[in-house]
Amino acid sequence: MTKNHKTAHRFECRTGKCLPLGATVTPEGVNFSVFSRHATSLTLVLFEKTKTAPLVAISLDPERNKTGDIWHILVLGIDLSLRYGYRAGGPLDREGAGHWFNGENILLDPYARALEGGETWGGEPGKAPQGAQDTSFQRRCLIVDNDFDWEGDRPLNLPLKDSVIYELHVLGYTIHESSGVKHRGTYKGLIEKLPHIKSLGVTAVELMPVFEFNELENKKIHPKTGEQLKNFWGYSTMGFFAPKASYAANGWDGNQVTEFKEMVKAFHRAGLEVIIDVVFNHTAEGGSGGPVISFRGLDNTVYYCLEPDSKKYLNLSGCGNTVNCNHPVVQAFILDCLRYWVLEMHVDGFRFDLASILRRDQKGELLAGPSLVDAIAQDPVLSGTKIIAEAWDSQINQVGAFPGRWAEWNSHYRDDVRRFGRGEPGMVPVLATRIGGSSDLYQASGRRPYNSINYITCHDGFTLHDLVSFNRKHNEENAEDNRDGADHNFSSNSGVEGPTDNRLVNALRLRRMKTFVTILMVSHGVPMILAGDELGRTQQGNNNPYCQDNELSWINWNFGKKNAGLLRFFRKVIALRNKHPIFRRSHFLTGADTNQDEHPDISWHGLELDKPDWSEDSRVLAFMLDGSELPREKRDDDFCVLLNEDQVKHSFQVPPPKAGKTWLRIIDTSRPSPEDFLDEDQGAPVMADRTYPVLPMAAVVFISRMR
Numbered sequence: 001m002t003k004n005h006k007t008a009h010r011f012e013c014r015t016g017k018c019l020p021l022g023a024t025v026t027p028e029g030v031n032f033s034v035f036s037r038h039a040t041s042l043t044l045v046l047f048e049k050t051k052t053a054p055l056v057a058i059s060l061d062p063e064r065n066k067t068g069d070i071w072h073i074l075v076l077g078i079d080l081s082l083r084y085g086y087r088a089g090g091p092l093d094r095e096g097a098g099h100w101f102n103g104e105n106i107l108l109d110p111y112a113r114a115l116e117g118g119e120t121w122g123g124e125p126g127k128a129p130q131g132a133q134d135t136s137f138q139r140r141c142l143i144v145d146n147d148f149d150w151e152g153d154r155p156l157n158l159p160l161k162d163s164v165i166y167e168l169h170v171l172g173y174t175i176h177e178s179s180g181v182k183h184r185g186t187y188k189g190l191i192e193k194l195p196h197i198k199s200l201g202v203t204a205v206e207l208m209p210v211f212e213f214n215e216l217e218n219k220k221i222h223p224k225t226g227e228q229l230k231n232f233w234g235y236s237t238m239g240f241f242a243p244k245a246s247y248a249a250n251g252w253d254g255n256q257v258t259e260f261k262e263m264v265k266a267f268h269r270a271g272l273e274v275i276i277d278v279v280f281n282h283t284a285e286g287g288s289g290g291p292v293i294s295f296r297g298l299d300n301t302v303y304y305c306l307e308p309d310s311k312k313y314l315n316l317s318g319c320g321n322t323v324n325c326n327h328p329v330v331q332a333f334i335l336d337c338l339r340y341w342v343l344e345m346h347v348d349g350f351r352f353d354l355a356s357i358l359r360r361d362q363k364g365e366l367l368a369g370p371s372l373v374d375a376i377a378q379d380p381v382l383s384g385t386k387i388i389a390e391a392w393d394s395q396i397n398q399v400g401a402f403p404g405r406w407a408e409w410n411s412h413y414r415d416d417v418r419r420f421g422r423g424e425p426g427m428v429p430v431l432a433t434r435i436g437g438s439s440d441l442y443q444a445s446g447r448r449p450y451n452s453i454n455y456i457t458c459h460d461g462f463t464l465h466d467l468v469s470f471n472r473k474h475n476e477e478n479a480e481d482n483r484d485g486a487d488h489n490f491s492s493n494s495g496v497e498g499p500t501d502n503r504l505v506n507a508l509r510l511r512r513m514k515t516f517v518t519i520l521m522v523s524h525g526v527p528m529i530l531a532g533d534e535l536g537r538t539q540q541g542n543n544n545p546y547c548q549d550n551e552l553s554w555i556n557w558n559f560g561k562k563n564a565g566l567l568r569f570f571r572k573v574i575a576l577r578n579k580h581p582i583f584r585r586s587h588f589l590t591g592a593d594t595n596q597d598e599h600p601d602i603s604w605h606g607l608e609l610d611k612p613d614w615s616e617d618s619r620v621l622a623f624m625l626d627g628s629e630l631p632r633e634k635r636d637d638d639f640c641v642l643l644n645e646d647q648v649k650h651s652f653q654v655p656p657p658k659a660g661k662t663w664l665r666i667i668d669t670s671r672p673s674p675e676d677f678l679d680e681d682q683g684a685p686v687m688a689d690r691t692y693p694v695l696p697m698a699a700v701v702f703i704s705r706m707r
Contacts, residue, residue, distance in 0.1 A: 023144075035069055088103070150265060167529070168190075168207065171232075175189075186248055238283070351388040354390055354392065374403060413525070418456060449586070456517075478546075518641075664686075
C-alpha cells in the first residue's frame with residue numbers, strides 16, 4: 001500500500017505514478033510526472049493564479065518519488081485552479097558535462113497542456129484581467145481537464161490527392177478592423193471567417209504555429225515607428241502541448257484549450273480539415289545566451305544536440321539550438337505530443353518545420369537508418385493523419401527524399417514555376433516535369449504526385465501580389481539592414497518597382513497572378529495557397545515579415561473589394577480543379593495511350609501541334625490532357641492548356657478535339673473579369689482554324705464538349 005505523507009503546507013501526497021507524463025487529473029487528485037535523468041533533486045512548485053510567490057514547494061524523494069528517470073507525485077484534493085512548475089537541482093557544468101541545473105529556476109513542464117502568462121497578445125506576463133501588472137511574473141503551467149463535448153466529431157480523412165491547402169496566421173487573418181468579425185485575431189475569429197474560407201473551395205487550413213510562444217522575445221526596434229518588433233510568426237515554441245492563449249478570445253484559466261477545440265469542431269462541420277505547423281527542430285530557449293524555460297533546466301544534454309567537446313549548441317536550425325530529436329526520450333516526447341494533438345485536439349495533420357533535423361543524430365549527422373521521420377510515418381495512432389515536411393534545414397535540402405507516405409513542401413516547384421513565370425530561359429522542360437507531378441523527385445522511390453505539396457507563395461517570402469510587383473526584397477523595417485530574408489526570389493516587378501498608378505503595369509500584374517494560380521491548379525500534386533493572395537494582399541516587398549505585427553502582416557480585407565475579379569478567379573479555378581479528377585490523378589503522366597483511342601494521357605505541344613519547344617530560348621508550352629485515360633468511374637473531359645511567358649503575343653495551334661466534340665475556352669487570364677473565367681456551359685468556341693492568340697504572360701484553358 002502506498003504510504004501517504006503531508007507536505008510542509010497542507011497538501012496530502014502519495015507516491016504517484018510515472019506515466020502518463022505531465023499533470024493528470026485523477027479521481028483522487030492530480031498526478032505530476034516529469035522526466036529528468038541527471039537531476040539530483042526535484043521540487044514541484046504550486047502557485048495561486050497570477051501570483052509570483054509560491055504557495056507551496058513539494059520536494060520529491062528520489063527513493064519514493066522516482067521510477068527510473070521519471071519523477072512523480074500524486075497530490076490529493078488539489079484545487080485545479082492552481083498553477084505549477086518545477087525546480088530541478090543538479091550539476092551546473094555548462095562547458096564540461098553540459099548540464100545547466102539551477103535549483104532556483106522555475107521550469108515549465110514539457111507536457112503542460114496550457115500555460116498562464118501569455119493571455120494578452122503583446123502583453124507582459126502577469127497582467128491580470130483587472131489590469132494589475134507584476135513584472136517579475138513568469139509563465140506557469142495550468143492543470144487541464146480534457147473534458148469536452150466533441151458531439152461525435154471525427155477526423156475527416158479526406159484523400160490527400162484531393163486536397164487544396166490554405167495557409168494562414170491565426171491572429172493576422174482577422175486582426176485587421178476590416179475583417180468584420182467580433183473576435184478579431186482569435187480562434188473564434190477564424191470560425192467567423194469560415195464562410196469566406198469555405199467559399200474558396202479549399203479543403204484544409206494549415207495554421208502557422210499555434211503552440212505557446214513568446215511574441216515579445218524579439219528585442220529589435222522598428223526603425224520608423226520606434227516600437228518594439230515582435231516574433232509574429234511564432235516559430236519559437238515554449239509549450240508543445242499548449243495552444244497559444246492570446247489566440248483565444250478568452251485565454252484565461254485554460255480556456256484557450258476549449259476555444260481551440262471549438263474551432264476544430266466548427267471547421268470539421270464545414271468539411272474542412274485543420275493542419276497545424278509544428279516546430280520540433282529548435283525551441284524558444286535559443287543558444288547559450290537564451291532563457292532557461294524548460295528543457296535546458298530539466299536535462300540539457302538529453303534534449304539538445306551539443307558539440308562533443310565545448311558543449312556549445314549545434315545550430316542546424318539557424319535559431320540558436322537544435323533539438324536532439326532522435327534521442328529515445330525526445331523521440332517519445334515528440335510522438336506523445338503529436339498523438340495528443342490528434343486524439344485530444346482532433347487536428348487532421350501536421351506540417352513539420354525544418355523537418356530534415358528530425359533525421360539527425362546527436363552529433364547533427366544525418367542518420368542512415370530509421371529515424372523519427374520513420375517513427376512518425378509508421379505510428380499507428382498517426383496513420384490517418386497528413387504529415388507534411390519542410391524537407392530541409394539550414395544545411396541541406398532533401399525535397400524528394402522523405403520516405404513512404406510523407407508529403408513535402410516542394411520548393412523546386414515553387415522556384416521553377418516562378419522562373420518560368422518571369423520568362424527565364426531553359427525553363428520549359430522543367431515546368432513540364434513540375435506540372436506532371438515532379439516525377440524526377442518522387443517516382444523512383446514509388447511515391448505519387450500527391451507527395452508533392454505544390455506552392456508558389458507561402459508565409460516565408462513574397463505574397464503573390466509582391467512576386468509580380470518587386471524585383472528585390474524590401475525588408476528595411478525588420479531592423480536588420482535588409483540582410484534578412486531570401487535574396488533569390490525569382491520575382492519580377494512587371495515594369496515598375498513597387499506600387500504604381502500605371503494602368504498597363506497593374507493590368508499585367510493582375511494577369512500574371514491569375515496565370516500563376518492557373519498553373520498551380522492544373523498541376524499534378526497538392527496545391528497550397530497563401531491566405532490573402534486571393535485578395536491581392538501586399539507586404540510592400542517585405543519577404544520576411546516574421547517580426548511585423550502590423551499592416552504588413554495583417555490581412556486587409558478591403559483588398560477583396562478592390563480586387564473582386566481576382567477573388568472570383570481564385571474561386572472559379574479552385575472549383576475547376578475540385579470538379580475534375582483529371583487534375584488530381586494518383587499516377588504520374590507518362591504520355592501513354594492505354595485505352596488505344598489515339599490520345600495519350602498527356603500530349604505536349606508548342607506553338608505548333610506535336611512540336612513542343614524544349615530549347616533554351618523557348619518560353620511557351622501547350623499540353624492536352626485526355627480525360628478518357630482515367631479509370632472508368634472517374635473519366636473526365638479533355639483539357640487543353642496554353643502558356644505564354646514570352647514578352648510578345650503568340651498564336652498557338654490548338655490540338656483537334658475528339659470526334660463529335662469541340663473546344664470551349666473557359667480561361668484566358670489576359671481578359672478582364674468576368675471574361676477571364678467562363679462557366680463550362682458558357683465557354684467560347686475555339687476559332688474555326690483552331691488557332692488561339694495568347695498575350696504575354698497569360699494562360700488559356702479549353703475544355704472539350706459535345707457539339
